Amino acid sequence: MKKRIHIFDTTLRDGEQAPGFSMNLDEKVRLARQLELLKPDVIEAGFPISSEGDFLSVKEIAKTVSSCTIAGLARAKKGDIDRAWEALQYAKKPRIHTFIATSDIHMEHKLKKTKEEVLENAVWAVEYACSLCPEVEFSAEDATRTNVDFLCQIVEAAIAAGAKVINIPDTVGYALPWEFGQLVKTLKERVPNMDQALLSVHCHNDLGLGVANSLMAVKNGADQIECTINGIGERAGNAALEELAMAFHTRAPEFDQELSIDTTQLYPSSRLLSDITGMQVQVNKAIVGKNAFSHEAGIHQDGVLKNPLTYEIMTPQSVGLSSNQIVLGKHSGRRALSARLEQLGYSFSKEEMEKVYEAFIAIADKKKIVEDDDLRGLDPSGIDDLSNRFIKETMKEYLNRQ
Ligand code: KIV
Ligand code: ZN
Secondary structure, X not given: OOEEOEEXXXXXXXXXXXXXXXXXXXXXHHHHHHHHHHOOOEEEEEOHHHOHHHHHHHHHHHHHOOOOEEEEEXXXXXXXXXXXXXHHOOOOOEEEEEEEEOOHHHHHHHHOOOHHHHHHHHHHHHHHHHHHOOOEEEEEEXXXXXXHHHHHHHHHHHHHOXXXXXXXXXXXXXXXXXXXXXXHHHHHHHOOOHHHOEEEEEEEOOOOOHHHHHHHHHHOOXXXXXXXXXXXXXXXXXXXXXXXXXXXXXXXXXXXXXOOOOHHHHHHHHHHHHHHHOOOOOOOOOOOOOOOOEEOOHHHHHHHHHOHHHXXXXXXXXXXXXXXXXXXXXXXXXXXXXXXXXXXXOOOOHHHHHHHHHHHHHHHHXXXXXXXXXXXXXXXXXXXXXXXXXXXXXXXXXXXXX
């Protein structure tokens, strides 16, 4: 049987922290409801100490969403942990996620603490969180720039203190895939009580490697991946949930692991996030970008119309889209044009089709994308009924040349 990889969605916490992505209470609850349909194992709903709004959102989501674990973030401080528990206590499956930085640069310049103090602080925080909440996750912030011996030591101590999940964040997106895979392997081999906790990873995308690093971690024994819808998050974002999910789905034989994600909810989740925040994904974004299932080049259109597998490695339906899109533009061929005209109820003889195609190219040269309304104007008898003045002029000009 395949091993289950736990998906920890942090769209509402790490994602929401990114500039331009803040959401109000209602918006967060709406998104959390959609996330529940997507079926991640954990939803990190926010950072309760950070604001009253975040606190109320985590509390409301804890009350509303029952099928996923609800996590709340807390620094390794009493005030943070108390506030997180105050919000999370209503959840059916609550998790306090506490963290402290462990790299030399963070300990010296940010925390101004010694290694010993950080270790002691981490153990205290995990024990205290465990006294309140049945499930505690511990993160060693900036783990990939942390001395490996110290990382092993603090992970072992956090597990001994009661942490059920140990998270290894690549906080600044610095790791390369093979280094990150090796780090996961080292922890598995060197931490004596590692089998008593799940090993989680949290990869930022500063070098565009968030998804690759997460997959390498899984190949080397990681049990949980932290990620976000549309890859949003601090700076360049986090590993994109939709990309991870479709890598597992599309290349299933490559993995001894599987996810609980309902991939048909990927596109609806992505759209809802964009609609709520007003931040659109780039058109060529993998899986959920506008162009991810669109074809304009004639050769590709011809192939896809004959068999979609020629140029599509996954079906649009598998990510929640109703169909692929044949985009008509100046690169399109006769086959795609006549297929679309047929759908619109037009049929032309072979000779007529040649003329129609020429007219179509005349329009496509002026316009980037030729829409259905433009095509209706290709029937010369319909010109006078056309509402689109630009197309009318183009067609008249074209016909006058004949
Ligand atoms: O990137 C990071 O280190 C984090 C931690 C709080 C898990 O977001
Ligand atoms: Zn992060």
